[in-house]
Amino acid sequence: MSRQLMLAAALALTAVVAGCTKEYKNERPDVSQLDQRDTGLQSKDVVQASDQMAMDLLADPNLNASHDRWTIVVDRVENRTVNSRFDLDVFLERLKSNLARHGKGRVQLIENKAKLSELQSRELDSGTPVTGPGGIQPDYALYARVNELPNRGTSYYLIEFTLTDLKTRALAWTNSYEVKVARD
Numbered sequence: 094m095s096r097q098l099m100l101a102a103a104l105a106l107t108a109v110v111a112g113c114t115k116e117y118k119n120e121r122p123d124v125s126q127l128d129q130r131d132t133g134l135q136s137k138d139v140v141q142a143s144d145q146m147a148m149d150l151l152a153d154p155n156l157n158a159s160h161d162r163w164t165i166v167v168d169r170v171e172n173r174t175v176n177s178r179f180d181l182d183v184f185l186e187r188l189k190s191n192l193a194r195h196g197k198g199r200v201q202l203i204e205n206k207a208k209l210s211e212l213q214s215r216e217l218d219s220g221t222p223v224t225g226p227g228g229i230q231p232d233y234a235l236y237a238r239v240n241e242l243p244n245r246g247t248s249y250y251l252i253e254f255t256l257t258d259l260k261t262r263a264l265a266w267t268n269s270y271e272v273k274v275a276r277d
Contacts, residue, residue: 132275134250139183142270146254147191149268156199156266165192165256166203166231174241174250181239184252188235203231234259249273 122128124136150156156163167189170181192200204212234257242249249271256266 132277133248134181134272134274138250138270138272139187142184142252143187143191145270146188146268147195150192150256150266151196151199153266162199162201163233164201164203164229164231165233165235166205168205168234168236171236171238174239175243175248181237184239185235185237188254201229203229232259233257233265243276246276247273248276
């Protein structure tokens with residue numbers, strides 16, 4: 094094969110690969126970037142909020158001074174936005190994944206009772222859930238609340254994350270993520 098033909102083939106292959114990469118980036122934008130086609134809360138907010146909250150909770154002096162692992166059940170997101178039919182649990186789900194990944198030895202995540210009962214009823218032969226003293230009781234519950242202040246062109250969101258001591262009702266930790274976004 095001539096040198097010019099090989100060079101032309103290499104350039105053509107490079108152009109095809111570059112075109113595919115550009116096309117793929119357009120089809121699958123980075124989750125930590127805003128997409129100009131969208132309005133409202135986006136994946137970037139989920140990523141930033143859950144990363145920020147995981148780092149803050151795992152840096153908490155009370156958690157780090159504790160000789161015992163904190164047992165935490167993840168509850169749900171209370172949606173107080175204009176469009177309350179949206180499921181915003183993705184914020185807590187990603188936070189839960191971050192805590193599982195980075196909190197080994199300091200936190201133990203416990204399955205929610207309703208989900209545990211559902212799993213047990215599908216998987217155990219007897220059909221009756223296993224209960225009794227062998228189960229781990231969570232010390233803390235983690236939940237979130239999303240508040241929205243809508244205006245004509247923008248909405249301000251305050252996403253509060255709270256860890257409550259289930260025995261004392263004390264707020265063991267709380268933090269928030271704020272963002273102002275364009276409205277539809």
